[in-house]
Amino acid sequence: MENLIREMTQSLHKGFIDRSSEHIGNFMPKLLVNNREENVLATIIDELHKCNAFSISVAFITESGIASLKTQLYELKQRGVTGRILTSNYLAFNNPKMYQELLKLENVEVRVTNVSGFHAKGYIFDHDFHTSLVIGSSNLTSNALKVNYEHNILLSSHRNGDIVHKVKNQFDQLWKESTPLSSEWIENYQIMYQPRPIKQLLEVEKEQVKLQNKMREAHAIIPNLMQSEALKSLSEIRARGEERALIVSATGTGKTIMSALDVRSYQPKCFLFIVHNEGILRRAMEDYQKVLADEPASSFGLLTGNQKDLDAKYVFATIQTISKPDIFECIAPKHFDYIVFDEAHRVAAGSYQKVLDYFKPEFMLGMTATPERNDTLNVFEIFHYNVAYEIRLQEALENDILCPFHYFGVTDYIADGVTIDDTNSLQKLTSDERLKHVLDRIDYYGYSGEALKGLIFVSRKDEAHELARKLTELGLPTVALTGEDKQVRRLEVIQQLKEGLINYIITVDLFNEGIDIPEVNQVIMLRATASSIIFIQQLGRGLRKSSNKEYVTVIDFIGNYKNNYLIPIALSGNQSQNKDTYRKFLTDSAVLNGVSTINFEEVAKKKIFESLNEVKLNSMKNLVEAFNNVKQRIGRVPLMMDFIEQNSIDPLVITSKAPFKNYHLFLQKLKETEVDLSDNASKNLVLLTREVAPGLKSVEHYLLTRLMEGEARKEELLDFVQEYDETVTMDDVEMALRIFDLSFFNKTIDKIYGKPLIIVHDKIVDLSPEFKLQLEDEGYVRYIEDILRLSQYNNEIHQNGQSDLLLYHKYSRKDFLKIKNFHNDESSTVYGYKVKEDMIPIFVTYHKQDDISETTQYEDEFLSQNEMKWFTKSNRKMMTEEVQKILHHQETNRTIYVFVQKEDAEGTQFYYLGTAHVIQGTEEQTAMPNGAPVVTMHLGLKTPVRDDIYRYLVES
Incomplete structure (x- = not known):
């Protein structure tokens, strides 16, 4: 207790009296804001993890705000920790469904105050001997907790402190006078609930109609961030005389509208849009008709099995039809001057190759969300390595292009102490006990909007059909779709889901791509993650924006799967294969920008950590796959920095593999290099790869760069390095020199690192004769320069561009x-x-x-x-x-x-x-x-x- 009081006194002294005080205590007052480095939600979660009880007093709450905390509240329930939430119906901001979500929180008592003008925003967390308070501007909404410009103060006080006494006293007094939340209260509120006065709503609608009319008049569909950047890049590519380009963009980011905007700018005489799915084709034509609104309806035509509008200016064709020989007989190779291939990763198929070989347009555009395929043909090569723009899931979410999501990694059903997995029998996978567990978690985490419209991914067809039957019997109308169902049947069932006639579609891998159901507000994964690409494809089925939802709920049931390590890889979008990067992702509460959140129940998170510990991310299979993907993307043998620039594997993961002490040895194994190095030259690369490439200190890459230009005195080297990093000292320079002349290491290090890179004599430093001779080989110089670039990059990214110890690194x-x-x-x-x-x-x-x-x-x-x-x-x-x-x-x-x-x-x-x-x-x-x-x-x-x-x- 004495230590606590002393610690708190010192913290408050620094926070409120003298900021120059050295003490940085555990009770430091803190300003809480939302930016790229931190957010208010992370602090709320941290305090919930530590508290013994909590009380929250906020005027406004949204379903998304509650969803942000549901996993933490569930974990508190498991530990027997209870809490209170006091809210209101002020301005009719809180919708009735939100109150229903609050009732699901079994360890949280909720009351509603009738105080006029209630506008409180306070969070109280009780600990053994002290209380923490978060007071400021943040309501319990996703935007307030993660995105909005907010000011909140976190401060702590001893349990006998006056401020705690007054805050709690006011809360308790208001609590006693408030109405306990109940189903009856919500029913009465539902009757009276009017989110906006009717008159105001009508005025808003009138303004929207006026705006839409103006946009139609000006044909002004405003491009989003991705579209604007892509259009600019496409224009620059064509200005260079290029005839092909590729857009890599996450599902739902507006690729089709972007291509239509580019076509409008290009003004082709005849245009062709190709995709494999007639449903996608018809929606694409509708989007083009919106963008090209001044074109008559007769300008647009379909080329499908049942329709042949060959004379249209804008032709939308399925690949199955456009690739037929009798179609080629009707259309000249240069008939179309602009062709778009949607889902361009499919171009390796023979039907696409026929089209590519036959038509000779002035410009060809490919669009895909997942270009990295293991097909024999290279998508990037086909489009001449011209990636006009690339936007991945995380960036699209940050820029509000996609619908936000709340991901919940939950533990699958545990029977007799063993967690179920998809190798179990059908009887176990569809047992009443497992289904009850699944439904409990689905109900708890809920969905956004008034009507449930969900997709469920399972591992087996028989499992899909049996679960669909059981869910329907339980009052959740569900249909199973598999690859055996024809396109007509699929479209029929999808329409049933959109119209609310059913609640769920269950499938295996049918909806990984090529399906567009914006209304989906819940995605459930009842299967192991097969690959990070498939995971994102399935999650992406719910990320299209729709007026019926504020966010998408993603519930991932995590069992005893060896591939659990793929979950952080997929969610982070980081392909480095660096385990520490994924561990950090799993522990960081502020990991995503924007209102989306990622939450793991503790048992589920433990299973992912176990999977990470066991897997070998530097397996030869992973290394070769990463190498081939990057080589495909850039059209040449990649250097180490190419892996960084292409968001691929961390190249130091490659050199951590036992036989590949340097990157040259890896290329030799793959027979991808003609550079012939001496034994000493190869060993010197090992030295630089291990000691310099990680970028631990800024001095090393600057110093060697300077020495490759000629000899220098130590003082000159210090001056040179300080031009880039003024914090570098002569001790740092001496340390780097000891690495380069090997004097830092034991006497037998030359067996691994070869002969010294430098010679130091009378304060003059020069490259060793052996190293100078090696640098006469251009191939060797490329290796050295590549390592130095990687070192500089790693130093800037991992060490903030400096050379000292960084907290928590x-x-x-x-x-x-x-x-x-x-x-x-x-x-x-x-x-x-x-x-x-x-x-x-x-x-x-x-x-x-x-x-x-x-x-x-x-x-x-x-x-x-x-x-x-x-x-x-x-x-x-x-x-x-x-x-x-x-x-x-x-x-x-x-x-x-x-x-x-x-x-x-x-x-x-x-x-x-x-x-x-x-x-x-x-x-x-x-x-x-x-x-x-x-x-x-x-x-x-x-x-x-x-x-x-x-x-x-x-x-x-």
């Missing part, structure tokens, strides 16, 4: 030594910690393996976010010289640096948690399980561990 023991400019590589002797003259780096693996020896079963433990119980090495006593140096580190100016990783499966990287000090009086002599003496003490962290990192490290 991950480092290995050797990384620490290099950043702190150690004279030699002592990483092999650091183990758990190392006591040096001016510093003590401490490395802790928080969750130890069960089979480690008794001599290393240290029970290091966080006592709070700013305090850790820590063990010295075994066979240490209180008066051991090493222990005394640690206990008295402040007196001798030794800085303690704390690094923690969750478990050994994370490899050699540890989170940097900042500096710490030994809390005096906490030291204790104790023993290990085998009886060996050991000393424990408490470390006080200068900066409390960030909430999401802390939860990740501590949770088992």
Whole structure:
């Protein structure tokens, strides 16, 4: 308790009296805003995770706002934590369905105040001995919590503090006078509910009609961000004399309208639009008719099995019909001067090839959401590697082009302690118990809008039919569609869903692409993720905007699937195959910009982490697939930076594969290089790949770039580097030189790294004769320049362009030594910690393996976010010289640096948690399980561990 009060006093002193105070306590007041780095929602989630009870007082609540917190509230229910929400019906903002969603929260009591003008926005979180408050401008709506310009203050007070007493007292008083939310109250509210006065609604409608008429008159369909950028790029490509181009754009981002706008600008004499699906074809023609509104209806025609409008100016054809020989006999090769291929990833098919070979238009445009295919033909090559524009899911969401979504990763049904998976029998997959579990989670997470219109993806056809039967019997009309159903039947069922005659369509992989149902407001995944591409295709079925929904609910039932690791890959859109990147994605509450959210129930998240730990993302299959995809995209053998620029695998994942110590060796294995390197030249590439390419320090790539121009004095090198990074010191330069002349490493390092790259003599630095000779080979220079570019990129992205330790970034023991400019590589002797003259780096693996020896079963433990119980090495006593140096580190100016990783499966990287000090009086002599003496003490962290990192490290 005394520590708590002292910590709170210091935090409040820094926050309200003297901001220059060194203390950064766990109770620092904080301004909460929404931007690309942070949002209000993340703080609310963090406080919910930690609290023992909570009270929320907000005037306005939306379904989307509640959805943003439903997973956290469910987890609180599992822990027995309850809360209260006080809201109102002020201005009739809150709709009746939202109140129904509030009733689903079993651990949350809700009341409605009748206070006139109620406009409160406050969040109260009770902890053991203190209370945290978030007070400001944010209502419980997705926009207020993630997007809008908001000002809120997070502050903490002791439970006896006056501010807490007054805030809680006011809340309690209003709570007593308010009406408990009930079904009866909602029914009465529904009768009276009028979201807008009728007169005002009519005026709005009149204005909309006027605007639509003006737009029709001016033919002014306004392009969105993607469309504007793509149109500009297409114009530039044609100005270069190019005849083909490709648009890569997520489903629902307006590719068809964009192409129509470009066609309007191009003004072709005859135009052809090709796609494989007649339903898509007809919708495309409707979009073109909107954009080309001044063209008569007779200008538009269909070329399908039943209709042959060959004389139309704008022809919309199915590939099945346009590829027939008798059609070619009727149309000359140059008849069309502009051709669009929708779903262009299909052009590898023989029917498309016939069309490509026959027609000779002035310009050809391909459009696809998923160009990376394993077909024998290269989509990028067919369109001459001219990618006019590329927008992926995350960017489209951020720019409000797609409908927002709330993703919920939930645990699939558990029977007898085992989670179900899609290898189970049909009987288990469709059992009443599993179906009840599924329906419970579906009901809890809900949907946006008045009527449920959902898609369910399962793993088997018989499962689809059986679940459809059972859901229909339970009052949720459902139809199963499979590949066996003909197009007419599919269109019929889709129309039933749109009209609300059924609630669900269940399918296997039928709707991965080529289907457009904007009305879908719920997507359910009852199957393993087969690939990140298919996952996004299925999720994307609900992302088209529609007036019937505010957002899409995506419920993913996560079972015992080996491919669970694909979920963060798909949702993040990051193809780096870097496990740490995906772990960060899973732990970060502010991972998506815009109002969309990603939520995992804890058991489900654990299964994904387990899958990540077990999978080998640098398998040869993954490496070759990534290489081929990038090569296809750019039309040549890629360098390492090409993988970065094409949003592909992290090239350092390639060089982490055992035989490929450098990228040249990988290319040799694939027989994709004619560059012939000496053994020493190849080893020098290993040195640069391991020590420079990660971009740990800014100095290394600048320094080597300068030395490749000629010799220089050390002072000149420092001046050169400081032009780019003024924080670099001579110690940093000396450290880099020790890497390049190999003096930093042990004496046998030349077996791996070859001969030194440089020679240092009388403060003059020059390249070694061997390295100079190697640089006479242009192919070798390309490798070197590629590594230096990658180093600079990594330094800017991962180290913010500088060379010091960054809080919560991950480092290995050797990384620490290099950043702190150690004279030699002592990483092999650091183990758990190392006591040096001016510093003590401490490395802790928080969750130890069960089979480690008794001599290393240290029970290091966080006592709070700013305090850790820590063990010295075994066979240490209180008066051991090493222990005394640690206990008295402040007196001798030794800085303690704390690094923690969750478990050994994370490899050699540890989170940097900042500096710490030994809390005096906490030291204790104790023993290990085998009886060996050991000393424990408490470390006080200068900066409390960030909430999401802390939860990740501590949770088992």
